[in-house]
Amino acid sequence: MTTTTIVKAPSTTPAPSATAARSGGVATGTKIRVHALRYNPQEPGSVPRMQTYELEQSEGMTLFIALNEIRETQDPTLQFDFVCRAGICGSCAMMVNGRPTLACRTLTRDVGPDITLAPLPVFELIGDLSVNTGKWMRGTSERLQAWLHGDAKARDINRLEERMEPELAEQLNELDRCVECGCCVASCGTARMRPDFVGAVGMAKIARFRLDPRDKRTDDDYYELVGTDDGVFGCMSLLACHDVCPKDLPLQTQIAFLRRKMAGKGWA
């Protein structure tokens, strides 16, 4: 059994230092090998396989830089998704050495010299490292009615806004920081076994709206959305979601909180 110690970055992990001399790091100028899963469902007869690309480690090289270099100089057919390349949009989540994470902010020197890349499981595969997280997230939002159910239409936007305690606004922002990258779902053993499982992202959204006084829904309403074995009661508390979340969302606390509230409805 392999034990892995999980620490939440960036609060406690040592910052990747600007020099390559860091222990376990890959020195600039040495060779790194990217082993990428290749599979194009659009191509008849395509079979999933691993393909290896060799390239030179450059200073500050991220997987964004490395994959683009591969596409430009070695293999123009390699599919992957990047948008912001700054760790804020959530597009580029993929399995890096077996763990889901944001590729754009992963430094190759920290994960090399042999880097295994695969697409996120659970989500529909588009090709190679590209998956359709957007479709899944939209489906989840619709299923969970994950939008603020407020009284916006009754509010006069010319008048002063409704007041809110500054601390509460900060707490809401903390839960609102989810970038829907899909890492939590890909890391979830439950979601792997049961494709209908709502996942941490769904539960975190419900917890976020529940905390928001502007949302007029009650716990009975939320129970309708997540009070099932595909919802919060399906969660087996494996907590990989919490450990891999690139935005350090307090998923463990929020899911536990939601479970208490929803379980409380069992005899209510």
Next chain:
Amino acid sequence: MASTSPTIAGVGLADRPRASRVPARLDLLQSFTGGVLALFMWGHMFFVSTILVSKDFMWTVTRMFEGYFIFGKPYPGIVSVIVFGILVMFVAHAFLAVRKLPINFRQWQMYRGHMKVMKHEDTTLWWVQAITGFMLFFLVTVHLYQMLMHPGLIGPYESADRVWSGRWWPLYLVMLFAVELHGGIGLYRLAVKWGWFERGDADATRSALKKAKWALTVFFLALGLATLGAYMKIGYEHADRAGERYVPASVQQGAVK
């Protein structure tokens, strides 16, 4: 929940328009039965390990459970009642927990592959829990049936003879590991699942819980192995007189008088 017609339930519309409250109750019950069983196991381990102190002490504890010190004579039926209670808990827990296990090859394959590639401790621990849980379906059932039917055959010699001469020790050895792993992981998971002991820093709490979990598992395994060893030794030495009941020296003297 209002009762509904079998026809409506039969086509999957029983939960409209209001979602069933049953999943919430099942979740609570699963946690509750698991928690009770795990705590019971710790208590149980302490009781059986009294043999490490002395045969007399173990005998005293056993008689205590049979009501000897209240009624003046042992009533093994009391043990049967306790055993029956545990059996009910156990069956309920198994019934609830089986909902979580992989139910077909695809799910099995998914989880195994996932676990191997992720190398994530809590994910792997769940697998251990699932496997040990599955083993316990059989091991515990046999053990509980024995206890239910022969509640009086608990004692320093009685138990040791069962372990050695009755050839129960292989089952107990496997069960020891299965129980301690399953229960330890289960209690840890209960704590993180319901957010116990969090106090603001979930990560620190979890890491402390994880350490405590491992420490307790190691402790109880050590205690369990020592205890099992002790019964095996006694059973081995007592093998030619197997079936003889243990009577403490003090009680023997009293009896002679």
Next chain:
Amino acid sequence: MKVVYTDVLVIGGGLAGLRLAIAAKRRGHDALILSLVPPKRSHSKAAQGGMQASLGNVIKGQGDNEDVHFEDTVRGSDWGADQEVVRMFVNTAPKAVRELAAWGVPWSRVRRGDRTVVINGQKVTITERDEAHGLVAQRDFGGTKKWRTCYVSDCTGHAMLQAVGDQAIAASIPVHERTEALALIHDGGRCYGAVVRDLVTGALSAYVAKATAITTGGAGRLYRVTTNAVICEGIGHAIALETGVAALGNMEAVQFHPTGIFPAGILVTEGCRGDGGLLKDADGHRFMPDYEPEKKELASRDVVSRRMEEHIAKGKGVKSRFGEHIWLDITLLGEHHIRHNLREVFEICHYFLGVDPVKEMIPVRPAQHYTMGGVRTKPTGESPTLKGLFSAGEAACWDMHGFNRLGGNSVAETVVAGMIVGEYVADFCDRSENDVSIPTGVVRGFLEREQAKLDRLVHGGGTEDAAAIRARMQEIMTAKVGIFRRGKDLEEAVDELQKLLVRSRSIGLRSRVPGPNPELVIAYRTQKMLKLALTVAYGALTRTESRGAHFREDHPRRNDVQWLKRTLATWKNETDTLPALDYEPLDVRRMELPPGWRGYGAKDYADHPDTAARQAEVDAIKEKHEDRFERQRALMPYAHLLPKRLQGRNERIDERFPPAEPNGTPESEFAWESE
């Protein structure tokens, strides 16, 4: 032939497109959004620091109102903006913040009492008013007289996109994700929709709509060093340009953000400086006060970026193996502030630089950031030359930013333009004469034309390498069409870009895989981007003055005599290698704020002949009116340009409305109409 029909086709799923679609949908028109990526991954998300709206809740924003915001924006634009549009914008921005608050954006809020802030390098205690407690807070940003930038920590765009994206889902607005519009379908001066490529299957289909809106954001990827996301390639601009009918306005107006992290170019927010961060040189010296004694680090972005480059040119840059940079020092803000209000900055420094900004300085250098130019539209958002084509947000030039946009005005513009243009799109769709009656033959013609272009790339036997051509284009743009521009460089740039454009017509692919084929995507986009790059470079070459972000070393003065006008570029023929440039004068005689000195930057400009007379007129009107609303109306009436529900005044702590009456309130007129 696959054809999808809808009322409103929105190309681009960022904040502007989402908000526009919601507005149209609420008015009963089916809207459909095309998006390269899931909408919540749009580049709107990268807006960190905040959104300007003159709420005036914080003490340092007291006295703020539409008038101050208007003047700041016009000065920021270096008088290139359409002042009526700026007025429409500043009146709607507070409403947008309040609407977003009701939609769930967790705006950072004012806490009553004392708090310590850093102003001009000093720790200062300020006291927030009791009556402001719990209202939306504002922070300081460059080029503003008041603290006006409403924010959510430093992930404002993210929070806004979450809320607006959620509302679009709530409104059941379909988003066709991973689709790309390759061409607009148009005939006889009327736009009918677009030819669209599915980026999963690679298939083409036609989308036909009454109204088509381009909300595709900026074109930062024309440059090598940019803060923009990789999808900001200006394809929306390009397909408008390729109609030969719609025009692009002011494409030479390109903003460079002072603080892109070096060398990756990832943005760290202006909020760093707004909250008190300083710029320092190789000697650790804070140099901005030497150049800009009044606004210092908080002059407008064009000015700060130029001063930084100027300082580096003087040999004061910090040398590193990647070249030279400047330091951004936010250590004086303290750990708590950085971890709470600049959290994204902290993460970016941590992951991409290995720098802890609590203790260390951040290497920065100006990077391309914003496209002020865009699809030229009327204040309604509709193209004046191609009926039924609308545009909003960064993709549009309606034109509120002129030659330099103020920080915090871009995300503000996205939602404000979405609100305004969305209403006009709905009005357009309401009118029966705008019903679509287009022969399918026309649609097929466009589909076949686009398919033929793709086939030629795949099977045409071309030999040019798209990636190499694109890289060269980006290099030229960064080196020669950057912050400081010279006639000679620009000529060389235009020359070489033209050659690249010609070469791009013989691009060949190395692979023919089915599906999206990333190589094919790069190929056709590169062809389009080159046209845009030429529009930028040629516009910059032709404009022989300096205005806002467009700075010509050989023509350093702002020349209102000759150049107080907007560049309009059209691409007449597919075989052309240059756009046709035309100019649209700005009328000084109608300006509320006639041209003058911006209050920062060089005091070097030639006045328009009408300026003095208009200034006298303005001064006289100002004398006459006590009430600021009457005064404004007398100077430059604009309310008629706004949709009715956005014409209302904005309440502030210092400008309270009478209490709302229980029923029949006058302002309910402006509240949401029922669906």
